Amino acid sequence: MFNLPRNRIMRKNAAIRDLVSDVNLLPSDLIYPIFICENDENAIEIPLMKGVFRRNVKQAIDDISLAKSIGVRSFMLFPYIQTEKKDEKGTAALDKNNIMCIAIEKIKNAHPDAILIADVALDPYTNHGHDGILTSDGKNIDNDATLEILGIQALNQAKCGADFISPSDMMDCRVAKIRNTLDENDLKYTGIISYSAKFASKLYCPFRSAVNSQIKSGPSDKLSYQIDPRCKKSPIKSIIDDEKQGADAVIVKPASLYLDIIKEASQIINLPIFAYQVSGEYSMIKNFSDDEKIVKDLALESLICIKRAGANAIISYFALDLFR
Numbered sequence: 001m002f003n004l005p006r007n008r009i010m011r012k013n014a015a016i017r018d019l020v021s022d023v024n025l026l027p028s029d030l031i032y033p034i035f036i037c038e039n040d041e042n043a044i045e046i047p048l049m050k051g052v053f054r055r056n057v058k059q060a061i062d063d064i065s066l067a068k069s070i071g072v073r074s075f076m077l078f079p080y081i082q083t084e085k086k087d088e089k090g091t092a093a094l095d096k097n098n099i100m101c102i103a104i105e106k107i108k109n110a111h112p113d114a115i116l117i118a119d120v121a122l123d124p125y126t127n128h129g130h131d132g133i134l135t136s137d138g139k140n141i142d143n144d145a146t147l148e149i150l151g152i153q154a155l156n157q158a159k160c161g162a163d164f165i166s167p168s169d170m171m172d173c174r175v176a177k178i179r180n181t182l183d184e185n186d187l188k189y190t191g192i193i194s195y196s197a198k199f200a201s202k203l204y205c206p207f208r209s210a211v212n213s214q215i216k217s218g219p220s221d222k223l224s225y226q227i228d229p230r231c232k233k234s235p236i237k238s239i240i241d242d243e244k245q246g247a248d249a250v251i252v253k254p255a256s257l258y259l260d261i262i263k264e265a266s267q268i269i270n271l272p273i274f275a276y277q278v279s280g281e282y283s284m285i286k287n288f289s290d291d292e293k294i295v296k297d298l299a300l301e302s303l304i305c306i307k308r309a310g311a312n313a314i315i316s317y318f319a320l321d322l323f324r
Helices: 007-011 014-020 057-069 099-110 143-160 174-184 202-210 233-245 256-268 279-286 292-309
Strands: 030-036 044-046 049-055 074-079 115-120 164-167 191-198 249-253 273-276 313-315
Touching: 007 014, 030 057, 030 099, 044 202, 049 057, 049 202, 049 279, 057 074, 057 099, 074 099, 099 115, 099 143, 115 143, 143 164, 143 174, 164 174, 174 191, 174 233, 191 233, 191 256, 202 279, 233 249, 233 256, 249 256, 256 273, 256 292, 279 292, 292 313
Parallel strands: 030 049, 030 074, 030 313, 074 115, 115 164, 164 191, 191 249, 249 273, 273 313
Antiparallel strands: 044 049
């Protein structure tokens, strides 16, 4: 009989499988997204995102205490802006006392060792739902006018204590604009985690409900600034461009459908690659079964696969559920 290899030898029990595994997921690999609102009442569950809530600052501080107790140490903050505070130019983004600035300062005071990553974009603040200022004819986004606001928005958040600024707007040259603004204001060690490969995906729909940023006017979609899902070279170029402009890490978003981009990016640049398992990915897994163990196992499988593709860290709404 031929001496054929027996692959099951290395699979026969949990101890051996753990010994030879190539990828292990740790709580410290995960970044937990938190939606911040001004509501003083109970946390509000987000439609289509079972188990995910909008929280006021005090509730967010409590959430972070829980997360730290299980080893999750990094948090990405997003604002829920009340409709009456929105306008065409997103001027609430410039307010030094807006909910994001207040939240960053209070959370940092309560948890000095927590890593706070602050979202920078205009879509939560504009009444039309786009990530930038509309041109005078309302048919496009004024890239360079938007950059001026993003720079001030990033500066305000950095001054309040954000460890990283995370521009999700997808405007050209925004990493350079933010880096220069921070450096000119003696904030050279505030980092930038850029959404470099952000695709125009329908998987964001639950998130837009979470932050009240559905498109209401202007272009009917975001394809003039987010990346077409059919493209493979364009996201890699965007990643390389952001590295040159001074990004400290880059994000691929969504994650599960774009593992090829994560893998290729991890092989060609020297920056950490973060992947965002977005609201639609979360919702599909969360609603896969009524059996909580199956859902938890599937969530873990999905995150392991994202890490195996080359992600150094993963932004995920499952961050707390998996390890408590």
